[in-house]
Amino acid sequence: MNERKEIFLRAYKAGAAHLASSFSLVEILRTLWLGGVLAYAPNDPRWEGRDILILSKGHGALAFYVVLHEAGCLSREELDSFCLPGSLLGGEPHVGECPWVETSTGSLGHGLGVAVGMALALRQDKKPNRVYVILGDGECQEGSVWEGAQGACAYGLDNLTVIIDRNRIQKMDFIEHITGPDDLGGRFAAFGWDVKDCDGHDEGALKAALTGNWEIGKPRCLIARTVKGKGVSLMEDAPGWHFRMPNRRELKVFCEELNITEEELEVCKRPI
Amino acid sequence: MQTAYITALYDLMARDERVCSLLSDSGTDYDRLLARDFPERCYNFGIAEALQVSAASGMAAMGKIPFVYTTGAFLAYRAYEFIRDDVCLPRRNVKLVGIGMGTGMGQWSTLGPSHHTTEDIAALRALPNLTLLSASTPRQLAAMVSLAVRIPGPVYIRMGMAGESEFYPENYVFRPEVPELILPGEDYVVFSTGTILEEVYEAVQTIRGQGLSVALWDVPTLKPFPGGEILSALDGKIRAFTVEEHSVTGGLGSAVAEVLVASGVRIPLKCFGLRNTFAEGYGTTKEVRQLNGLDSRCLTTKLFAGIKLPNLDLEDPTSQF
Numbered sequence: 001m002n003e004r005k006e007i008f009l010r011a012y013k014a015g016a017a018h019l020a021s022s023f024s025l026v027e028i029l030r031t032l033w034l035g036g037v038l039a040y041a042p043n044d045p046r047w048e049g050r051d052i053l054i055l056s057k058g059h060g061a062l063a064f065y066v067v068l069h070e071a072g073c074l075s076r077e078e079l080d081s082f083c084l085p086g087s088l089l090g091g092e093p094h095v096g097e098c099p100w101v102e103t104s105t106g107s108l109g110h111g112l113g114v115a116v117g118m119a120l121a122l123r124q125d126k127k128p129n130r131v132y133v134i135l136g137d138g139e140c141q142e143g144s145v146w147e148g149a150q151g152a153c154a155y156g157l158d159n160l161t162v163i164i165d166r167n168r169i170q171k172m173d174f175i176e177h178i179t180g181p182d183d184l185g186g187r188f189a190a191f192g193w194d195v196k197d198c199d200g201h202d203e204g205a206l207k208a209a210l211t212g213n214w215e216i217g218k219p220r221c222l223i224a225r226t227v228k229g230k231g232v233s234l235m236e237d238a239p240g241w242h243f244r245m246p247n248r249r250e251l252k253v254f255c256e257e258l259n260i261t262e263e264e265l266e267v268c269k270r271p272i
Numbered sequence: 273m274q275t276a277y278i279t280a281l282y283d284l285m286a287r288d289e290r291v292c293s294l295l296s297d298s299g300t301d302y303d304r305l306l307a308r309d310f311p312e313r314c315y316n317f318g319i320a321e322a323l324q325v326s327a328a329s330g331m332a333a334m335g336k337i338p339f340v341y342t343t344g345a346f347l348a349y350r351a352y353e354f355i356r357d358d359v360c361l362p363r364r365n366v367k368l369v370g371i372g373m374g375t376g377m378g379q380w381s382t383l384g385p386s387h388h389t390t391e392d393i394a395a396l397r398a399l400p401n402l403t404l405l406s407a408s409t410p411r412q413l414a415a416m417v418s419l420a421v422r423i424p425g426p427v428y429i430r431m432g433m434a435g436e437s438e439f440y441p442e443n444y445v446f447r448p449e450v451p452e453l454i455l456p457g458e459d460y461v462v463f464s465t466g467t468i469l470e471e472v473y474e475a476v477q478t479i480r481g482q483g484l485s486v487a488l489w490d491v492p493t494l495k496p497f498p499g500g501e502i503l504s505a506l507d508g509k510i511r512a513f514t515v516e517e518h519s520v521t522g523g524l525g526s527a528v529a530e531v532l533v534a535s536g537v538r539i540p541l542k543c544f545g546l547r548n549t550f551a552e553g554y555g556t557t558k559e560v561r562q563l564n565g566l567d568s569r570c571l572t573t574k575l576f577a578g579i580k581l582p583n584l585d586l587e588d589p590t591s592q593f
Contacts, residue, residue, distance in 0.1 A: 095362040103333065104361050107353060113323045114358055117330025117338075124292075124312055125334070144354070147323035154318065 003030070004231040005258040006066045006079075011245065013268040014083035017091060020229035020241040021136070022063035024167040024200070028134065028224050029060075029067040031206040038132070042072035045099035051129050052102050052118055056111020057136035057165060058092035059243075065089050068100055084270075109142030111135065112162065116151045119160040119219075131160045138170030140184055146191070152219040153192035161210065161220040162188070166200065167228035171242040188221040200224025232257050273432040273467075276410035277369065278302035280417035281339055285310045288421065290337045296324040298342035298371070321351040328366045329358035337365055337421055344370025344389035344430060348396055359426045360401045367420045368428040373406070373466045374517025375564065376557035378433035385550040389430065393465075394522025396428055397495050404495035405448065406430040408469040409438045412492060415446035423448070430466060435557075437470040439490070448493045450501050455480070457487035460579055461509045463502070465491045465524045468517040471561060474568035479575055486575075491524060499531040506532075512541045513578055517566055520545040542578045544571065 003026045011017035032038045032053060041047040055064050062082060069079040074089075081087035088097040092106030103114045115133040122129050139145060152160055164184060168175055175182065185195045194215040198205040206224060214220045229235025234246070234253050246254050255265060282305060284291045292313040293306050299316065307314045317324045321342055328338035340347070347370045348355075359366045375381045375388050396404050403423055407413035413431050420427045439454055451463070455476055464472040469490050476488045489505055491498070506512055512532075514525040525543025532541060546564065553563035561567040565574070 103329065104357060107357055109322075110326060110354065110357055113326025113354070114330040114333070116323065117327030117332075118334050119330075120315065120327065121331040121334030121336050124336075144322040144326070147317075147320035148326070151317050151320060151323045151327065155315075 001070055003066050007062050008258055009268045010082040013270050017062045018059035018243050020235050021059045023230045024226040024228045025060040025063040025165055027201045027203050031203045033067050033071040035207045037210050052131040054102050054111040054115050054133045055093055056105050056133050057139050058105030061093050073100055108139040109144035112145055112148030116148050119157045134163050137164055137166045149191045156217045157219045158217055163222045163224055165226055166223050167226045169228040169239050173239045185223045193221040194218040195221045197223035200226035273410045273413050276414040280414040292336050292338045294324050294328050294338045294340045296321050296342045321346050322354045325351045325354035326358045329364045332364035332366045339367045341369045344372050345387055348392035360399045363401045363425045366426055370430050373430050373432045375551045375560045379435040381557045381560035382554045388551050390546055390551055391519050393518050403427045406466040408466055408490050411440040411444045415444055419446050432467040436467050452490040454490050455488040458485040459510050460486040462488050462513045463491050464515045471568040472515045475571035478572045497527045502531050512539055514543045516545040518545050520547050
């Protein structure tokens with residue numbers, strides 16, 4: 001499946017989505033769901049043996065749904081309904097609608113704290129399930145991320161893994177231009193996390209990092225270096241695409257680069 | 273009231289392994305008892321209320337019943353969005369307990385407005401899926417804590433600290449759906465919520481001593497609001513009053529007014545509380561209540577004036593803004 005093409009067509013039909021943020025996440029999500037990292041049962045979202053995944057950067061929801069469909073967890077009909085009236089799949093993940101969403105996100109800086117609670121409860125019950133959280137690098141500007149980072153270390157939660165989608169761009173600009181140069185890996189390490197980094201578009205590297213050796217007694221942080229808007233030249237590494245769709249001229253480039261035919265586009269045209 | 277809380281929580285933790293205690297550097301020596309006897313279920317996240325609430329949500333998602341205990345001002349205001357998004361939105365079985373109600377932090381009120389909880393009812397009452405309780409006495413609080421685990425979903429309990437008067441018997445059972453009649457009366461009715469009850473009680477007793485027939489109700493459940501019971505309490509009364517150690521905007525007075533307007537019942541209502549102001553001053557809790565017109569003597573004067581006025585002295589509505 002061409003996930004980015006699928007993401008674009010669903011967004012095109014819905015009228016709007018966070019394309020660039022979803023595009024940077026594709027390989028991270030593929031590695032987790034299709035690369036044998038997460039334990040899950042496609043027919044039972046509440047299976048007790050499942051690993052937990054929280055998409056704290058909730059605006060990557062569309063990529064999450066597309067990969068869930070590929071993993072056999074969502075039907076074609078469910079995926080096609082993205083953000084249409086009556087759909088269970090919204091622009092940000094909402095618990096109680098999509099059964100694969102573990103906690104509602106959308107307001108940034110919530111996922112890690114919730115994950116800390118889940119990891120504590122699992123450890124208290126001596127369960128082997130792991131908790132994964134995907135954070136945006138811009139999201140790490142939220143203070144609550146660091147309350148979570150501190151708490152995870154205080155309790156030595158080595159059943160918790162944070163993956164940072166390190167695409168270096170937030171809504172308005174490059175992160176570096178807004179809050180200055182940072183060293184997210186260094187910050188997490190200074191808090192007491194075991195930190196690794198890898199190419200966030202290389203599924204082999206992602207899997208090797210996630211399933212490799214980590215320090216016992218420390219929460220894990222994988223900095224996945226990505227390109228925001230990966231897959232469409234106009235969007236790649238270009239601020240300004242956080243929540244917008246292409247205009248008519250740009251649409252041609254999207255269709256060319258994502259191999260979208262006029263017929264495929266026509267089917268997704270939604271009369272308003 | 274803190275002793276009552278810990279005793280009730282200890283009892284719950286002894287009976288139910290799902291119950292956990294979550295602190296944000298907010299415990300007292302009493303919490304050491306819990307940590308001693310249930311170490312694997314006691315967590316202190318440090319001074320980090322957002323994490324405390326989010327983590328409670330995560331624990332509840334895994335089947336635990338976390339009690340989140342910290343200063344009400346830091347819980348209701350600082351962690352509000354975490355209560356909204358992580359607890360109320362997914363209907364997590366989290367019990368939130370805010371200490372220090374109104375201006376009081378126990379018998380003293382020396383810390384000023386940053387530590388006052390005088391807008392929390394207004395803020396929390398708007399949250400869907402949340403049960404909002406306001407304890408007036410230690411026994412009522414203990415009964416609320418025991419009941420809270422049987423209410424599925426988010427519960428927020430406002431509580432005082434220490435030295436509150438007791439109005440309920442030892443075997444008191446909290447019934448969330450009904451207000452409690454403290455003093456019966458025929459002509460006038462006063463509704464109160466929380467630990468200010470002791471001041472209101474004195475004021476109402478003084479007025480009753482003058483031959484006026486005044487009923488006093490304690491309203492411990494603010495959401496879902498017992499509108500039908502409130503209307504029954506208003507039946508046949510000439511005038512109604514609310515008293516709260518809280519802003520008159522969005523609190524108990526507003527809730528009673530909403531019931532009156534929605535039902536079409538016409539009865540004059542006067543609300544006493546803080547009116548577009550933060551509480552001011554330092555001293556004992558009694559002295560600070562006095563500085564803000566909410567001690568028993570001030571309330572006596574206000575209630576007398578309200579009763580004797582030929583027409584209600586309606587406040588300038590713009591003064592609230």
